[in-house]
Amino acid sequence: MTNFTVAVLVRNEFGVLNRVTSMFRRRRFNISSLTVSETEVPELSRITVSSSGLETDKKQLINQLYKLPDVCSIKELDIVESVSCELLLIKVKNDPESRADVRDAAQAFGAKTLDYTRDSVIMRLTGTSREIDAFIDLMRDFTILEICRTGIVSLERGSDTIRRTDL
Amino acid sequence: MKLSGSDIIVRTLIEQGVDTVFGYPGGQILNVYDSLYKYQDEILHVLTAHEQGAAHAADGYARATGRPGVVIATSGPGATNLVTGIATAYLDSVPMIAITGNVPTYQLGTDSFQEIDITGITLPITKHNYIVGSVEELADTIREAFRLAASGRPGPVLIDVPKDIQIASCEYTPQEPVSAEPRRPAKDIRIEAAAECINQSQRPFIYFGGGLINSEAQDELCALAEKLDAPIGCSLMGISGIPTDHPRFLGMQGMHGHYASSMAMHRADCIISLGVRFNDRVTGNRAKFATNAKIIHIDVDGAELDKTVNAAHSMRGDLKLTLQKLLPLLAQKKLPEWRRTIEGLKFEERQVTDSREGLTPRAAMLELNKFLGENTPVATDVGQHQMWAAQSLSFRKTRRFISSGGLGTMGFGMGAAIGASFASKERAVLVTGDGGFGMCLNELATAVTYKVPLVILIMNNGVLGMVRQWQTLFFDKHYSNTVLNRKTDFVALAKAFGADGASASTVEELNKALEKAFSCDGPFVVDCMIDKDEFVLPMLPPGGSMDDIITKVDIGGDQDD
Numbered sequence: 001m002t003n004f005t006v007a008v009l010v011r012n013e014f015g016v017l018n019r020v021t022s023m024f025r026r027r028r029f030n031i032s033s034l035t036v037s038e039t040e041v042p043e044l045s046r047i048t049v050s051s052s053g054l055e056t057d058k059k060q061l062i063n064q065l066y067k068l069p070d071v072c073s074i075k076e077l078d079i080v081e082s083v084s085c086e087l088l089l090i091k092v093k094n095d096p097e098s099r100a101d102v103r104d105a106a107q108a109f110g111a112k113t114l115d116y117t118r119d120s121v122i123m124r125l126t127g128t129s130r131e132i133d134a135f136i137d138l139m140r141d142f143t144i145l146e147i148c149r150t151g152i153v154s155l156e157r158g159s160d161t162i163r164r165t166d167l
Numbered sequence: 168m169k170l171s172g173s174d175i176i177v178r179t180l181i182e183q184g185v186d187t188v189f190g191y192p193g194g195q196i197l198n199v200y201d202s203l204y205k206y207q208d209e210i211l212h213v214l215t216a217h218e219q220g221a222a223h224a225a226d227g228y229a230r231a232t233g234r235p236g237v238v239i240a241t242s243g244p245g246a247t248n249l250v251t252g253i254a255t256a257y258l259d260s261v262p263m264i265a266i267t268g269n270v271p272t273y274q275l276g277t278d279s280f281q282e283i284d285i286t287g288i289t290l291p292i293t294k295h296n297y298i299v300g301s302v303e304e305l306a307d308t309i310r311e312a313f314r315l316a317a318s319g320r321p322g323p324v325l326i327d328v329p330k331d332i333q334i335a336s337c338e339y340t341p342q343e344p345v346s347a348e349p350r351r352p353a354k355d356i357r358i359e360a361a362a363e364c365i366n367q368s369q370r371p372f373i374y375f376g377g378g379l380i381n382s383e384a385q386d387e388l389c390a391l392a393e394k395l396d397a398p399i400g401c402s403l404m405g406i407s408g409i410p411t412d413h414p415r416f417l418g419m420q421g422m423h424g425h426y427a428s429s430m431a432m433h434r435a436d437c438i439i440s441l442g443v444r445f446n447d448r449v450t451g452n453r454a455k456f457a458t459n460a461k462i463i464h465i466d467v468d469g470a471e472l473d474k475t476v477n478a479a480h481s482m483r484g485d486l487k488l489t490l491q492k493l494l495p496l497l498a499q500k501k502l503p504e505w506r507r508t509i510e511g512l513k514f515e516e517r518q519v520t521d522s523r524e525g526l527t528p529r530a531a532m533l534e535l536n537k538f539l540g541e542n543t544p545v546a547t548d549v550g551q552h553q554m555w556a557a558q559s560l561s562f563r564k565t566r567r568f569i570s571s572g573g574l575g576t577m578g579f580g581m582g583a584a585i586g587a588s589f590a591s592k593e594r595a596v597l598v599t600g601d602g603g604f605g606m607c608l609n610e611l612a613t614a615v616t617y618k619v620p621l622v623i624l625i626m627n628n629g630v631l632g633m634v635r636q637w638q639t640l641f642f643d644k645h646y647s648n649t650v651l652n653r654k655t656d657f658v659a660l661a662k663a664f665g666a667d668g669a670s671a672s673t674v675e676e677l678n679k680a681l682e683k684a685f686s687c688d689g690p691f692v693v694d695c696m697i698d699k700d701e702f703v704l705p706m707l708p709p710g711g712s713m714d715d716i717i718t719k720v721d722i723g724g725d726q727d728d
Contacts, residue, residue: 014300015286022290056473063470069295069315 003032004058005084005154007162008047008065009073012038016070020047023068029053029061033086033129033151041163044072050129050152075162077154084154088125088132093143094118102142109135120145168340172302173198173333176266177206179309184344185237187211187228187589189221189582191248193241194281196268198333203239213589213617215582216609218245222252223582223607226261230569230583231544231590233381235262235316242269243281246327247288251576254292256323258573259404260377262316263323264309265289269298271331286327294322302335310345318348320468321381350382352492353465353484361463361480362496368437368461370505371397374420377404377572378442378466378486380565385409387490388441394494395439396502398509400428402443403572407562417509421449422707423554426519426718427512429705432457433713434508439463441486445475446573447709455712465489519705519718526674528552528626528701532559534677535596535624538685544569544587545596548580548603551632554703556598578606585610585619594620594685601627601651608660614690615665621690622681625657628699636702639722650699661692668692 010016017036024031033050051061058076065071077084092102094117106113106123109131115122125135129152136147156162170178176199180188190212192200203212215221218240225236236256240249246267256263270279275298286296295315297308305328312324352358365371373392379385379401385408392399392415400420401408409416418425420432432438438460443449450456453476464471464478465486472481482489521529532555539545541563547553547570562568569587571579580597581604588595604625614621626632631649638646661668667687671677677695684691706717 014298018287019290026291056477060470060474063472067294067468067470 001052001054002058003050003052005048005050005077005079005082005152006062006065007075007077007154008049008071009039009162010045010047011070011072012043012045013070016045017047019068019070020065023064027060027064029057035151035153037153046162048152048154073162075156077156082154082156084128084152085126086129086132086152087150088135089114089122089148090125090136090139090144091120091122091146092139093145094121098142102139105135105138111135168338169336170339171198171202171334171336172305172328173202174205175302175305175337175339176309176328176333177202177210178339178341179306180237181206181209182341182344183310183313184234185210187213188237188239189213189215189224189228189586190239191215191218191221191241191245193245193268195242195270195330196239196245196333198330199239199266199268199328212239213585213613215585216612217607218248219252219578220582220585220607220610220613222249222265223255223579224586224589225263225265226252226256226579227544227546227569227583227586228590229256229261229263231566231587233262233566235264235313236586237264237266239266240268241281242267242285243283246283246285250288250292252582253289253323253325255571255574255576255579257292257294259571260320260322260381262321264312264316265323265325267325267327268333269327269329272329273331275329285325289325292323293325296325296327298327299329299332302332302337305332306339310342314345314347320378350485350488352488353482355492357480357482358489358492359496361482362493364461364480365395365437365439365463366498368395369502370434370436370508371395371439371500372432372435372437372460373397373399373439373441374401374432374443375399375405375408375441376402376443379405379408382442382467382486384441384487384490385565387487387494389413390494391439391490391497394497394499396500396506397439398428398431400424400432402446402449403557403570405443406557406570407565407568410563411561417513419557422451422709423558423703423705425558426516426705426716427509429707429713429716430512430515431509435460437461437463440478441465441490442467444471447475450476451707452710452712455714521704526672526677526695526697528555528697529559530674531624531626531677531695531697532556534674534681535598536561538622538681539596540593542591542593543567543596544584544591544593545598546570546580546584546587547597548599549575549577550600550603551636551701551703552598552600552603552626554633555626577603581607581610584621584623585614585617588619588621594622596622596624598624598626600632601625601629601653601655601657602631604657605651605653605655611661611664611666611690618689620688622684623690623692625692625694626697627657627694628697628701629653630699632699632701633703635699639700640708640717640720657692657694661690666690666692668694670694670696672696
């Protein structure tokens, strides 16, 4: 079992996300993270999918994606050859006993405070999924009220792009 | 010229070379039916008894010709009634265009009368589907649908057209029929590696499926077999791909495949697999499947490679073009030892082949064989009769065996046979069972109305034979809900529909009935009585391997019914 991340360029059509996720569901792919956004070209959207499985699962996922007519281009993003990050918003309880420890942890990770009230504090952290996991783990020592994370976005290093093929 | 959306739909179909469509009218597709009325001299609409029948007819039309079949239905229940037909086509890679009406755009999403999200419903059973957003994009959407349906691995495409778009009008300019995307051979480097592997083989076996028929690679396949001195087997979908009497052809593979074909594949050291997808009905227990063999897998759909079995060499590409590149790289083989093994297997097969006297299923199929012309399309339903037909019928031309393989749809045959007859302009044959025929026999009305020359051979055993077979073998003869024993008189029923029929309990009666059936102008039902405990043999038990093959069953006494 390995983790892998695949970037998919799709036509920005109505219901395209549904087509992609419907295929994942029916073929029982194990998706850990999925993000969608518009791209530098208005007709295209970019989906970043993270999944885990055997090499054959990865091949199947990519091959099945290629069969969707809305899919224009696919690239597996190697962990070394690409830059990945994720964004976390976390709300923890703000009480006098833990206040200093929470602040120290946030400082160590470079998390930014976005909202500060008598009872709660919201922090934002961007980083790799691993850093975010570690930060959340640390916060479990205190009282986490809410968590929201975006899922992975990823770009290949260097000047190469996913849009090798034409539309 | 400026045309309404509904006119554009019909004109674009005509432009794409469609001469026949199947369907059923209704509220949200009325405009299209008005246009069909207008253009009735240029395009024939066949009205079926039920939308399911229309979908299967479009499927049968496509299987018989290789061109996309077209089905039209209204919104809501009209659209949902197509679902089984679309799924059947999807699982067997049949090009089909389904056009459905829907409520006007401004009513979409409000649960209007007969509104259904048919694009949502058919998402997993179509290659692609569309809900048309404006009349301006209608013609191009239909063209793209035709291109998609026929390209690469074919399949069904659905176009949902809200009523306001059928009414709106815009400029329409006829275009040439679209062509499928260009075919490509597999990569040279992969072909070379496969050739090296094949050249080392001492016991090669060629195994083909429906992909061979789609790629029209028969000549290349036969050349390959000659070069490798190899036997040939096929999947259910491959039947009629090459002539049944081809000297190297051992017949169908798999759960109910020919003994020699299955055994030869089991003993082979190299299986050259062409346009197949190693379904569980073919492989049985995958851990024990062809353990001695290196598998070479060529398919136009890359997602089929290494999906269920791991091939030594797998490559994506068009079969015909890939084989053309592969053939010159192969050394001419002479394999007398392998040939002797195959002859031995054929001998063993003859020993286990049913040779009983009387109206056995095999005798019925052999009798039917005498009447089949080289162009006669034969459709089946699903179950024992389907396997008997697959095992014992002879075909000389491709696209003449029309059967639901992947989805296994009972009730498929009636519509499919009608569609195949329209497509081939030939008398069609339906081999069915009393169970399967009971599901969609309403289409007898269609066959009568259009005077479709159609021989319907019902293998009537009063039970759901295939399920019963499993109950006999694996469920202690608990015949739960498989004993029909209905009082339906199929000959009288045929007459009530305006058709004709005869029943047969002996080979002589069957011969006479078929004689009448094959000289009848319209549909003719032959009610062929067979014993309820006939088996389809040989049988590989589900999840079993060749070591578990069943060639004889003694059912003994002690039955539940």
